[in-house]
Amino acid sequence: LSLYLVKKLIAKFTELLPKRVDMCKHSCIAFVGKYSDLTHCPWRRTEKDEKGKKKTFICGESRFDEKGKARRLYWTLPVLDRLKAMFLNPTMSQLLRYRHEHLQGLQRAKGTTGGWDDFVFQDTVDGLNNLTLAAKGVLEEPRDIALAIATDGAQLIANKDSSVWVITAACLNTPPAVRFQRAHQMVLAVIPGPNAPGDIESFFRPILQEMAQLSVGAWVWDGLTEEWFVLKAVLVGLYADQPGSSKLNKMTGTQGRRGCRLCMIEGCYGHTRSGDGGQEDGDGREPGGDQQQSSTGNSTAVPGHGIQQQANSGDGTATPGGNGTAAPRGSQKAGKTPYFPLRTPTSLLTLPSNQDRPSTYDPAALPLRTHAIYEEHIDEINACTSKAALAATAKQTGVAALPLLAYSPGFLHPEFFPLDVYHLYSFNTLALLWKAFRSQAPGDPFTLTEDESIRFGRMVADAAADLPGAFGAPARNPHKYFNTRFKMFEWIAVFHQYMGPYLHSTGASARVIEMFLALLDGISFSVQSGGCTLADIKLVNKCFKRFCLLWEELFVRGQPSLLSRCRLSIHLLLHVGGLIATTGSLRASSQAACERTIGTIKKELRGHKEPFATVANRTQLVEQFHALEMLLDDQSLRKWAPASGPTDGTEDVDIKVDEPMDLSNGIEGASVEDFTAALLSQDYDLNDGTSLHASIRYTRSGETIRVRARSGLTDKSTRRDSRVAWIKPGVIDAGADTAGFFDVVAFALRLEDESLVAVGRSFLPSVTPDAVTNHWVCGRWSSDLEVIDATRIVDVMGSMEMSESRTYLFPRKNGMAGFSEWWCRYHIEARQQAG
Secondary structure, three states: HHHHHHHHHHHHOOOOOOOOOEEEEOOOOOOOOHHHOOOOOEEEEEEEEEOEEEEEOOOEEOOEEOOOOOOOOEEEEOOOHHHHHHHHHHHHHHHOOHHHHHHHHHHHHHHOOOOOOOOOOHHHHHOOHHHHHHOOOOOOOOOOOOEEEEEEEEEEEHHHHEEEEEEEEEEEEOOOOHOOOHHHHHEEEEEEEEOOOOOHHHHHHHHHHHHHHHOOOOOEOOOOEEEEEEEEEEEEEEEOOOHHHHHHEEHHHHOOOOOOOOOOEEEEEEEEOOOOOOOOOOOOOOOOOOOOOOOOOOOOOOOOHHHHHHHOOOOOOOOOOOOOOOOOOOOOOOOEEEOOEOOOOOOOOOHHHOOOOOOOOOOOOOOEEOOHHHHHHHHHHHHHOOHHHHHHHHHOOEEEOOOHHOOOOOOOOOOOOOOOOOHHHHHHHHHHHHHHHHHOOOOOOOOOOOOHHHHHHHHHHHHHHHHHHHOOOOOOOOHOOOOOOOOOHHHHHHHHHHHHHHHOOOOOHOOOHHHHHHHHHHHHHHHHOEEEOHHHHHHHHHHHHHHHHHHHHHHHHHHHHHHOOHHHHHHHHHHHHHHHHHOOOOOOOOOOOHHHHHHHHHHHOOOOOHHHHHHHHHHHHHHHHHHHHHHHOOHHHHHHHHOOOOOOOOOOOOEEEEEOHHHOOOOOOOHHHHHHHHHHOOOOOOOOOEEOOEEEEEEEEOEEEEEEOOHHHOOOOOOOOOEEEEEEOOOOOOOOEEEEEEEEEEEEOOOOOOOEEEEEEEEEEEEOOOOOOOOEEEEEOOOOOOOEEHHHHEEEEEEEEEOOEEEEEEEOOOOOOOOOHHHHHHHHHHHHOOO
16 A cells, blocks of 8 residues: 555544644634634734834735635544544543542542541542532443643744644543653644744634543444443543743733732832832831731632641641722823732832732732632623723733633633643743843842853863763753743753752852752742642642742832732742642643643654645544554553552562773772772672673663663763662661662672672761752762662662762652652651651
């Protein structure tokens, strides 16, 4: 068969056929819904002229060419046909019951006294919004499908003319291990650019029409039970970054007075001149003239015995609200960009734009948005009879209109639009810190001068040699490349691996280190691999509250000129804990999966001449192939199926040693005499049944890492993997296992009993303040060789050597900078018990 016939056969067999939709040549609208009968684009476009000034005009582009054919098209792929293929596969049909089975644990926790204490929020099905949906009768049946849409813009090649907008969907019924694989991330549409969509809802409309039909039901064959049933699929969330979410949630967006989509905090406006420093808080105020006014939180009871209120609260006590004293109206002009500090700079209270803003917001009692409040705001919007009234209401409420997505029975505001912590943690917050550290504003407690920034950048680049391959690609020099497409994993590496040790080693103030640790703790606990308990959520709230307060105290200091440091990204951290409880997992609801899918789409681009058509055709073929795999009962799915028998809960551990090494070439990092003596002390004789190895491959719970000893290094080696963490058996006094750290010189395998040991030097932690934290351990390597049980090695460690007596070790975190389960268990919990 020719390639053409193969493609045609696959399309016919899977029934996954694209639906082509007319669109404007400039990506303004899709000709559907209210635009379906139009022949010209009515959208008001905004472009810049030759002088850089913006001009707005009616697009007016013709829909058809002279032959009556649409000038431009995009396609959508049906969701139903993918779901049919999934249910036809018996293994996948069984996996699709994961959500319903997992929901039972959430309902048991709700109905049991103290049930929340040990409950782990680890996936979207663990969120409290599932209880609200269940109470409304949504997603009742075991085979009802919960869907989430993710969307983002992307550049296919390195120029603006290749921009596209991608829409994907994920089935939340499957376990995360299956759901986040590329084969199970459904690409529903690729909207060609290069312009961003104008009326983006029009491009979503064909997809949402099908989903609206699926919420009513469709007949589908179940290959597991071999019966027909009525399948219902409900859209329960939109996952997008802040700009993408603002396009679809129909709120006023980050530039609005009520820019936060999760609470009703009012924006604070600075002076029109950014250089106007104003007056620092605490100077020149009359006694009693700074009466504080705190916001009071609004909350609506949800099923779960107050668990959401506990999750939203911090460790502080909310300050009672009050009317306060209205600030006098001033004659000064305010800027147009809102910022979101907890404390309004005193000198800005006189601006008319800030007159009604409380002088202080309590981070533990923010005025939260709820679905009931949202419905009231929509009623106010619908009651407006003029454009002026509509604009005023939108400004006051932060809600501009009812989104098309509100059709869904699973629509719950604001949880339907969760935070994208992928960008919030990996870029927005960390890039702001980097900018603040390098700005050298007078009075800042920590700055990086030009020379210090250069030195730090070189240290990061040089430390790549001590970063094991399991950590992924190393970060580039941040001083040199931070403004040239510095990637998000690089921001994570710079701040989670190197900035903390740098602060500690250079003697940064204790308050700055406290602020920095509060941020890292909040991030890493909130997206830890093992999920979050209620205690973890409270800790996350406490950490982010502490960070936000210290950030304003140390790096804003009530100065209007520094107000731009109070961006919405900083404020959104205060909502993380509550969203973990309501959505179940911010890792699972982030945009990371969509970004990875877009990455694979870009890799599938083979030609640059017609990038839009190439990507569209190839993506269709890939989606059809994934559906074909499902229909043919792909064997790879069976490893994810629930075990048929009971398990003992132990981890699957396997160690393979590489080829033996020759001792005659010497031992890197030790003398042969000391090395053999250390082995003989443990009954390992290199001359009698013991072989020496330079590296091992260690598999634990399905993940394989390579540990390369110092003796395995060659002139071509670019990474040193010799630093490891291992589990030291619990001592009599403590009774609990703890993590130790080891620099491996070589491995020895005794053939008689196949016991494997590592020979090397242990790490001696420093006892100075902040030398041992949840994110780094400062100390030095012992001079004596020791022998440890190699089977108790759990992971490799990163290293940053500042001097011979000061080395910093840091753990490997997950892709979103979350703690691993073993690090929480053997290092963090051990520190807490010791404290």
